[in-house]
Amino acid sequence: xxxxxxxxxxxRTAILDAAERIFCEQGYxxxxxxxxxxxxxxxxxxxxxHFKDKADLxxxxxxxxxxxxxxxxxxxxxxCSDPLRSLLDAxxxxxxxxxVDEGKQRMFRIMSDLTIGCEGRANLxxxxxxxxxxxxxxxxxxxxxxxxxxxxxxxxxxxxxxVTIGGxxxxxxxxxxxxxxAARGETLLRRHVAMLRGTDRDPPRAGPATxxx
Amino acid sequence: xxxxxxxxxxxRTAILDAAERIFCEQGYxxxxxxxxxxxxxxxxxxxxxHFKDKADLxxxxxxxxxxxxxxxxxxxxxxCSDPLRSLLDAxxxxxxxxxVDEGKQRMFRIMSDLTIGCEGRANLxxxxxxxxxxxxxxxxxxxxxxxxxxxxxxxxxxxxxxVTIGGxxxxxxxxxxxxxxAARGETLLRRHVAMLRGTDRDPPRAGPATxxx
DNA sequence: TTATATACAGACACTCATGGATGTAAACCG
DNA sequence: CGGTTTACATCCATGAGTGTCTGTATATAA
Numbered sequence: 001x002x003x004x005x006x007x008x009x010x011x012r013t014a015i016l017d018a019a020e021r022i023f024c025e026q027g028y029x030x031x032x033x034x035x036x037x038x039x040x041x042x043x044x045x046x047x048x049x050h051f052k053d054k055a056d057l058x059x060x061x062x063x064x065x066x067x068x069x070x071x072x073x074x075x076x077x078x079x080c081s082d083p084l085r086s087l088l089d090a091x092x093x094x095x096x097x098x099x100v101d102e103g104k105q106r107m108f109r110i111m112s113d114l115t116i117g118c119e120g121r122a123n124l125x126x127x128x129x130x131x132x133x134x135x136x137x138x139x140x141x142x143x144x145x146x147x148x149x150x151x152x153x154x155x156x157x158x159x160x161x162x163v164t165i166g167g168x169x170x171x172x173x174x175x176x177x178x179x180x181x182a183a184r185g186e187t188l189l190r191r192h193v194a195m196l197r198g199t200d201r202d203p204p205r206a207g208p209a210t211x212x213x
Numbered sequence: 214x215x216x217x218x219x220x221x222x223x224x225r226t227a228i229l230d231a232a233e234r235i236f237c238e239q240g241y242x243x244x245x246x247x248x249x250x251x252x253x254x255x256x257x258x259x260x261x262x263h264f265k266d267k268a269d270l271x272x273x274x275x276x277x278x279x280x281x282x283x284x285x286x287x288x289x290x291x292x293c294s295d296p297l298r299s300l301l302d303a304x305x306x307x308x309x310x311x312x313v314d315e316g317k318q319r320m321f322r323i324m325s326d327l328t329i330g331c332e333g334r335a336n337l338x339x340x341x342x343x344x345x346x347x348x349x350x351x352x353x354x355x356x357x358x359x360x361x362x363x364x365x366x367x368x369x370x371x372x373x374x375x376v377t378i379g380g381x382x383x384x385x386x387x388x389x390x391x392x393x394x395a396a397r398g399e400t401l402l403r404r405h406v407a408m409l410r411g412t413d414r415d416p417p418r419a420g421p422a423t424x425x426x
Numbered sequence: 427t428t429a430t431a432t433a434c435a436g437a438c439a440c441t442c443a444t445g446g447a448t449g450t451a452a453a454c455c456g
Numbered sequence: 457c458g459g460t461t462t463a464c465a466t467c468c469a470t471g472a473g474t475g476t477c478t479g480t481a482t483a484t485a486a
């Protein structure tokens with residue numbers, strides 16, 4: 001039965017793909033190794049060859065994906081002169097990708113539904129905290145540069161944006177994708193930023209980001 | 214060992230209280246009946262006397278609580294002449310109660326973390342859908358009465374509010390309650406409503422709701 | 427060609443949770 | 457005061473899932 005290395009890698013990704021679906025449908029805690037293996041068309045023998053246990057599988061699954069929060073983190077890291085603008089663009093871009101990438105959506109669901117005791121949950125908590133920290137840094141910088149309306153502290157503004165992005169992702173999935181995520185998200189975030197700036201309308205159009213059409 | 218009826222009811226609520234904590238800490242799927250029973254200071258015998266199985270326990274837990282979404286539903290049902298105002302007040306009021314009621318928070322966590330296959334999850338999906346429907350009705354009515362800014366359709370506005378409320382609840386818990394929920398939520402929702410109205414500031418101060426200080 | 431490592435399949439023992447059965451002491455009722 | 461029901465505690469049989477171990481066929485290296 002010995003398969004070649006390419007075939008072996010094929011079954012490994014088959015297990016990962018199956019796990020992504022099963023974990024998303026049933027939840028990580030409920031899903032069983034045997035169920036994942038069967039869904040991948042192999043036996044538990046193959047599974048235990050490629051992975052140590054279920055937690056190891058989840059780790060591999062997490063390693064091969066890039067959650068929208070992480071994407072915002074990496075994209076917005078390269079700040080241009082307008083920090084609010086950078087954050088806005090990064091957020092909208094990640095919403096766009098999230099909307100069309102079902103694998104990303106499944107991983108987001110899986111990570112969001114992890115039970116507290118689960119070790120893998122620490123990853124999500126970490127990137128969420130990092131995102132919040134980034135948003136706060138952006139707002140602090142905006143505040144320092146006088147780009148923030150007097151009505152809002154940096155902490156206020158950070159919470160508003162964090163809540164909006166998190167709410168968009170969660171409500172979109174929970175509602176069964178009943179609204180266009182990127183479109184509504186973009187107008188909502190633009191309005192938000194405009195509100196935080198104190199101007200009535202959008203920020204200056206310049207910038208290296210994707211065209212809002 | 215036979216206890217009186219009052220004592221029996223006491224152990225029943227003890228089991229419910231323990232389950233609320235255990236389910237919240239470990240997740241419903243991972244939690245075990247024996248663990249809940251031990252946490253309640255009784256054996257599984259007592260549990261199976263009061264409840265049919267774990268799902269029955271969850272049902273009883275759900276029955277004795279009122280999630281913030283349901284509270285908004287009931288509170289906002291009695292609309293005054295200004296539907297946006299009613300919705301805003303109902304939302305803020307439910308945020309206020311949620312912020313101080315740890316039991317409510319635990320139940321929200323439990324229900325939110327239910328795996329898809331779980332039967333009890335339908336309850337949450339139902340009230341979420343009802344809340345979205347209510348918000349949409351409010352926005353439609355506001356639109357009909359010309360209280361909505363031309364930039365937004367009723368559907369747009371509904372999504373914005375739904376995302377904001379959902380985002381507030383989720384992000385507040387997920388962040389470890391790092392910001393004052395009701396305070397930030399109120400300013401955020403007020404700004405939102407003002408934005409949807411097209412006015413720059415708050416709606417007229419009149420109304421039977423709680424004083425915003 | 428032979429030896430060895432690889433990539434699994436299948437069997438086994440173990441744990442753990444479940445649900446039902448049984449035991450039982452106290453409360454309630456006549 | 458005796459019988460019955462209640463409110464549990466304890467025990468037992470069952471099943472499901474896990475992890476390990478062994479078997480084995482094949483690719484690969486010598």
